Amino acid sequence: MSPPASTPALTLHDSQRRALVPFAPLDPNHVRVYYCGPTVYDLAHVGNLRAMLTADLLVRLLRRLYPRVTFVRNITDVDDKITARARANSETIAALTARTTADFHADLAAIGIVPPDLEPRATDNIAEMQDIITRLLAHGHAYEAEGHVLFAVQSFPGYGTLSGRDTDDLIAGARVEVAPYKRNPGDFVLWKPSDDTQPGWDSPWGRGRPGWHIECSAMAHRYLGESFDIHGGGDDLLFPHHENERAQSLCCFPNGTFANVWLHNAMLLVDGEKMSKSLGNFYTVRDVLARGPAEALRLLLMTSHYRSTLNFTFGGLEDATRTLDRFYRALETTPPRADGIVPDSVMSALCDDLNTPRALAALHALADAALAGDSEASSGLKASGALLGLLDQTPADWFRAGVGLDETTIATLIEERLAARKARDFARADEIRAALAAQGVALEDTATGTQWRRG
């Protein structure tokens, strides 16, 4: 028995420091993570999945390294896009957000993303938002103007530190009409007035609704405190969303540090361009699952490092499917024991800023060994798959999923072909094989008999 694998140190890329840093939890007994969740007005697309999957892998790894992890991912259920979509659909906001949230959960479950420990909704945290706004006003970090409450970026010397830009850049680069009531072009809304057709809550500043950024400050504080370990999201959130969140939180809770480490994943591309709703070049999760196994989609998203852009193609989905074929073939050839351990080759790759491509290369080495009959390797492959959220099916389920023919019919035809082969009637044997292939069933003659799988 080999000694227990030593635990490699976890290193993560911190956007704020723009460097790989050793991960040092504030409390090693309780690691706390916040991720920005979806605005629930439409089906998720595969690009949206990338941040969710990165968080999933991070949390799976953290749970292996630390005794307790609290992972919070919010649901944004108040937003002008939601209001507009509900109106366009002639449905209530509540119906739209409830349905979209359920769809979101189903899509994530399909690709094996574990739910967060807490999934607070923005509309359940209005009071916390108002509390933060009140404090920001009291400390001179915010001001009222024409029914709005705005954050004053110049009141916070650290503004721009996270995203690496200063307020002068923002003025120079402003491509949008600056509202005349803003003191500084970079100021952003904390609270805005609602008319009768818009959702609203009573507040000291009149009936209104929150700005976009304040909800995350409120929920992160409520559930994780003034200081916590990791805050993540897509790199398109770095500015302005995360910059503004950070500014609000640090000004409201100056004794805290807000997030210690900022994690940002790169975008998914389609034909070299960012996949996005506004460009219309997106595939929903359901579009993709109609064309390939969910597990292959999960694997595909791990073939590239989370900080590299990944060009999404259906060819890539097919490649991922073939890779899983080989992994499952290895598990089928040499069944794993239940007590396998994750080899150091996999752990060290993941601990190196979630280097999934390197981890997958290690899985290939394990699969090679398992195919050669190495039970230790097979068990390690299975255990590594469990850590990565892969290889949870039986090989039989994987190889036979989606076959329309019933097994009895297939077995009968296999027997008939076997008889033909014994009689050396290969024309008939090949005819049967071709007929099965036409219906998506592939045959493999092995030393122990003829096996079938989806073709």
Added chain:
RNA sequence: GGUCCGAUGGCAGAAUGGUGAUGCAGCGGACUGCAAAUCCGCGUAUGUGGGUUCGAUUCCCGCUCGGACCUCCA
């Protein structure tokens, strides 16, 4: 216009200041009635021009090209 990131074989994609993983595809072979699966073997790459260095794909500068953010966005 401002800020930032990237460019590795046909494709995907790691790594590294000193002979460039891994997978897919391709080619040859073994096995097979033929296939499939599996196994063995093979080929092909660091965008471009400089600089630092004994040595650069790696570090620095310019250029070209691509992408992201500056507006809702994972």
